[in-house]
Amino acid sequence: xxxxxxxxxxxxETPSEAQIVSHRYMLRAGMIxxxxxxxxxxxxxxxxxxxxxxxxxxxxxxxxxxxxxxMPTIQSADLWRQSGRYEDYGQEMLRITDRHDRExxxxxxNEEVITEIFGAHVKSYRHLPRNMYHIQWKFRDEVRPRxxxxxxxxxxxxxxxxxxxxxDAGRVAYNKMFISYLRTYxxxxxxxxxxxxxxxxxxxxxxxxxxxxxxxxxSEVFCHRDFLERDVLQRDIDYDSDLQPLVDEWTSLYxxxxxxxxxxxxxxxxxxxxxxxxxxxxxxxIFFFGDKYSKPLGAFVSxxxxxxxxxxxxxxxxxxxxxxxxxxxxxxxxxxxIWPESVAPFKVGLVNLRTGDEACDAACDSMYAKLSxxxxxxxxxxxxxxxxxxxxxxxxxxxxxxxxxxxxxxxxGKVELKNRRSGETDELSIDAALTRLAG
RNA sequence: CGGAGCGUAGCGCAGCCUGGUAGCGCACUUCACUGGGGGUGAAGGGGUCGGAGGUUCGAAUCCUCUCGCUCCGACCA
Numbered sequence: 251x252x253x254x255x256x257x258x259x260x261x262x263e264t265p266s267e268a269q270i271v272s273h274r275y276m277l278r279a280g281m282i283x284x285x286x287x288x289x290x291x292x293x294x295x296x297x298x299x300x301x302x303x304x305x306x307x308x309x310x311x312x313x314x315x316x317x318x319x320x321m322p323t324i325q326s327a328d329l330w331r332q333s334g335r336y337e338d339y340g341q342e343m344l345r346i347t348d349r350h351d352r353e354x355x356x357x358x359x360n361e362e363v364i365t366e367i368f369g370a371h372v373k374s375y376r377h378l379p380r381n382m383y384h385i386q387w388k389f390r391d392e393v394r395p396r397x398x399x400x401x402x403x404x405x406x407x408x409x410x411x412x413x414x415x416x417x418d419a420g421r422v423a424y425n426k427m428f429i430s431y432l433r434t435y436x437x438x439x440x441x442x443x444x445x446x447x448x449x450x451x452x453x454x455x456x457x458x459x460x461x462x463x464x465x466x467x468x469s470e471v472f473c474h475r476d477f478l479e480r481d482v483l484q485r486d487i488d489y490d491s492d493l494q495p496l497v498d499e500w501t502s503l504y505x506x507x508x509x510x511x512x513x514x515x516x517x518x519x520x521x522x523x524x525x526x527x528x529x530x531x532x533x534x535x536i537f538f539f540g541d542k543y544s545k546p547l548g549a550f551v552s553x554x555x556x557x558x559x560x561x562x563x564x565x566x567x568x569x570x571x572x573x574x575x576x577x578x579x580x581x582x583x584x585x586x587x588i589w590p591e592s593v594a595p596f597k598v599g600l601v602n603l604r605t606g607d608e609a610c611d612a613a614c615d616s617m618y619a620k621l622s623x624x625x626x627x628x629x630x631x632x633x634x635x636x637x638x639x640x641x642x643x644x645x646x647x648x649x650x651x652x653x654x655x656x657x658x659x660x661x662x663g664k665v666e667l668k669n670r671r672s673g674e675t676d677e678l679s680i681d682a683a684l685t686r687l688a689g
Numbered sequence: 690c691g692g693a694g695c696g697u698a699g700c701g702c703a704g705c706c707u708g709g710u711a712g713c714g715c716a717c718u719u720c721a722c723u724g725g726g727g728g729u730g731a732a733g734g735g736g737u738c739g740g741a742g743g744u745u746c747g748a749a750u751c752c753u754c755u756c757g758c759u760c761c762g763a764c765c766a
Contacts, residue, residue: 262715262727263701267759287758341690342765359766392765393690407766459766468765535766569766603725638726645726656725666725 251596252618253631257294260643270466272578273398275587279647281574288395288403295647296574298595300406303438303573304385306592307408310434314426314489316381316410321363323387327353329362333546342390356389361543361565364411368561369549375415378551378561379423383410385570397466399575400531406571412564415551420538420562424456425493427536427566431460432482432500434568435533438577439590442533443477445505456538456564459507464579467529472516473505475524531576538564581671587648588671596629598687599649603637603656613655613665617680624688628653645670653683 259280267284268274276282281296292300308318324346330336336343336355344356357363364382372380385408395403412423428444435442444458461471463478480500487493504519506512507530516525541560544550550558569576581588591597598621602614611632618630629649631640637656644652654666659677667683668675678686 259699261700265700266695266702269760284758388766390765394760394762394764396760401765405766409766532766567766572766601725607724636724636726636728638728641726643727654725658725 251627251629253629254633256629258643258647259293260646262642268398270397270400270579271582272400272466272575275578275582275646275648276398276575279587282399288392288401290399290402290404295595299574299577299589299593300571302593302595303577304406304408304570306437307385307434307568307570310430310437311383311408311410313433313487314381314430316383319364319367319382319384321357321360321367321384321386323357323389324354325357325360325363327355329366329547330355333362333365333543335362342392344389344391357386358388358390359565359567360384360386360409361411361563362547365543365547365549365563368411368413369544369547372413372549372551372561374552375554379412379414379419381410381412381423381426383408383566397575399571400579401468402571405569408566408568408570410566412566413549414562414564415553415559417538417540417562420540420564421456422493424536424538424564425497426489427564428458428497428500429482429487429489429493431534431536431566431568433487435460435462436481436483437592438573439592440533440573440577440580441478441480443471443473443505443530444500445471445473445507445530446501446510447507447535447537448509455501456536458501458536459532460534460536461505461507461530461532462576462580463526463528464531464576465529466579467531469530469532470508470511471506471526471528471530472508472511473526473528474503474520475526476503477505478526531572531579532569533573533576534566534568536564536566538562582648585642586646589648589650591650594650595647596627596649598626598628598651598653599644599647600628600630601637601640601644601652601654602630602632603640603654605632605634607657609660610655610657613660613680617653617655617665617684620684621688624684626688651687653687 261278264274265277268277280293282290282292285291327336343358346354348354388407389404392403395401414420414423440462442460442462445461447457447459504516540562544560544563549561551561552558578587600618602610604610618628621628648670650670652668659665663679664677665680665683666675666677
């Protein structure tokens with residue numbers, strides 16, 4: 251993509267409403283534009299990141315055998331009356347009336363809809379287990395939206411639902427999601443820590459929030475430092491195998507949000523030099539809730555014995571749009587964003603330091619064509635701007651690699667390849683630079 | 690929902706107290722010089738001062754109502 255033709259409205263100054271770093275950088279980098287409180291449009295650069303994150307989530311869900319569906323944003327109030335949540339949900343639910351005076355709502359979540367679908371079609375234990383998810387916009391009318399896309403009213407979320415015959419089978423489904431969540435975040439270079447969460451009336455130990463540490467996190471969290479040194483991507487996962495030992499490995503160490511925190515246990519279980527007390531951002535939540543929805547909504551299956559039992563369900567959420575902000579919170583410096591390569595809107599920023607100079611234009615055009623042909627996503631800054639402005643914008647939007655060509659270097663046949671994260675710059679021949687990026 | 694603020698050019702702000710031709714910086718347009726970390730100069734364009742009502746000869750400024758947005762707290766993927 252040529253920057254001269256790309257819609258990238260970067261800002262030199264920070265809009266006054268933005269308080270935290272991810273919000274500031276998302277506005278300054280031209281990723282989003284606020285439409286109203288807690289509601290944002292996604293501009294080209296931001297949209298690319300959102301889609302990249304969504305795709306990683308999708309791949310890791312599919313790997314577990316979960317199947318993607320797409321449910322509506324607008325749901326009927328009647329369905330929610332059946333589960334009893336229409337009244338319970340309160341002011342956070344955006345209620346809508348259609349032209350026939352039917353009561354509708356903009357879905358804040360999808361347990362009711364998925365349970366209705368499942369219950370209508372699956373009647374036998376032989377069609378279990380199943381796991382379905384979708385990635386869809388949701389709306390919760392927060393009293394006080396803030397922090398940009400981290401706490402918006404409208405947000406993109408992956409929510410998945412498992413269906414099993416009994417709680418033991420439900421645990422198998424839960425474990426699959428548990429592991430896939432760790433992998434999902436790891437692929438975004440995030441170290442997510444599973445923390446025990448409230449299980450509500452169901453009880454048990456099957457509820458975890460996935461938290462990443464960041465100074466601007468909304469809640470205080472406590473955990474063992476070893477979590478920060480683990481790499482879940484090191485081994486391949488066989489989702490058909492027994493995942494319990496692996497889950498145990500990840501739940502044996504202390505980790506809790508402030509509402510679940512037990513200071514005495516923390517101090518007895520975790521050596522002093524391994525204790526981490528920090529702030530965290532919740533980027534996912536998995537939860538087994540048994541027959542809470544299947545019972546009132548009539549999603550029953552027959553057992554091998556011929557009995558009819560409500561199906562056992564779990565639900566699994568990932569805040570996709572929140573992750574865009576969360577990744578920035580976890581990965582930035584005072585110049586701007588530093589994208590992990592897996593979610594970066596482009597892999598390479600090609601900087602022509604002297605647009606209009608014959609040698610610079612020729613070299614950049616050629617590099618741009620070769621990288622594009624090799625399938626490398628390149629944002630080519632071919633604007634008539636000064637070098638300083640180009641560098642500032644590149645640093646701000648945080649592409650992992652900057653390929654810099656100017657008259658000075660090209661005289662020697664050299665270009666510069668700069669790593670955004672480390673700041674390391676190598677002077678290379680054009681071919682060597684291309685090999686590094688396309689190889 | 691309690692508390693506190695703010696709405697003046699795309700962005701950041703001044704002007705309001707004490708009413709009298711709407712300003713500054715950045716951005717934008719044109720030209721010249723310049724050319725490796727947001728350059729210099731010159732000349733320009735851009736405004737229902739959030740909206741409605743009122744007071745007044747005259748309102749961005751004073752009064753009333755209203756809408757929007759932000760911050761702190763309680764609540765949430």
